[in-house]
Amino acid sequence: xxxxxxxPEVRRRVSPLTVEEYHRLDEFNxxxxxxxxxxxxxxxxxxxxxLHAAMAKRLYDLxxxxxxxxxxxxxxxxxxxxxxxxxxxxxxxxxxEAEFFRSHPTTAELVVEVAVSSPxxxxxxxxxxxxxxVKEYWIVLGTERRVEVYRRPENGRYQxxxxxxxxxxxxxxxxxxx
Numbered sequence: 001x002x003x004x005x006x007x008p009e010v011r012r013r014v015s016p017l018t019v020e021e022y023h024r025l026d027e028f029n030x031x032x033x034x035x036x037x038x039x040x041x042x043x044x045x046x047x048x049x050x051l052h053a054a055m056a057k058r059l060y061d062l063x064x065x066x067x068x069x070x071x072x073x074x075x076x077x078x079x080x081x082x083x084x085x086x087x088x089x090x091x092x093x094x095x096x097e098a099e100f101f102r103s104h105p106t107t108a109e110l111v112v113e114v115a116v117s118s119p120x121x122x123x124x125x126x127x128x129x130x131x132x133x134v135k136e137y138w139i140v141l142g143t144e145r146r147v148e149v150y151r152r153p154e155n156g157r158y159q160x161x162x163x164x165x166x167x168x169x170x171x172x173x174x175x176x177x178x
Contacts, residue, residue: 016040
């Protein structure tokens with residue numbers, strides 16, 4: 001199905017949705033599967049392998065324990081961006097939980113995606129997060145035991161990209177206590 005989107009004549013006929021239109025849809029698509037909005041296109045969320053689930057849970061717990069006040073860690077919750085509403089595995093946002101009872105955050109200090117089977121999509125989403133001013137974006141490559149770290153968003157692109165190996169220590173520059 002994705003190959004058909006490579007055809008220019010098909011891409012021109014895709015009917016994109018705004019974030020507001022997306023909010024009026026059900027949480028699940030017609031097949032009962034969860035979705036997210038990426039660049040105006042509804043994409044089914046992938047199932048999570050046991051490795052993905054375990055890594056995301058460990059990272060969430062670690063970050064939650066170390067988080068300074070004034071920041072909230074969210075797990076698989078939406079960020080409302082200009083033309084997208086991704087649900088990253090982990091997002092650290094400024095504010096309190098109560099501030100997000102009526103609307104989703106529009107940016108984050110840190111976004112983490114665990115990529116066991118979807119690194120290409122996660123790398124493509126880097127520009128999405130950079131445009132939204134997400135200060136730091138991590139792609140955790142589970143099977144490779146590496147982490148790609150994107151920093152310094154400017155004009156819709158990250159100006160710094162580094163790859164960390166399993167033995168390396170990563171310091172989160174956007175959330176100093178991490």
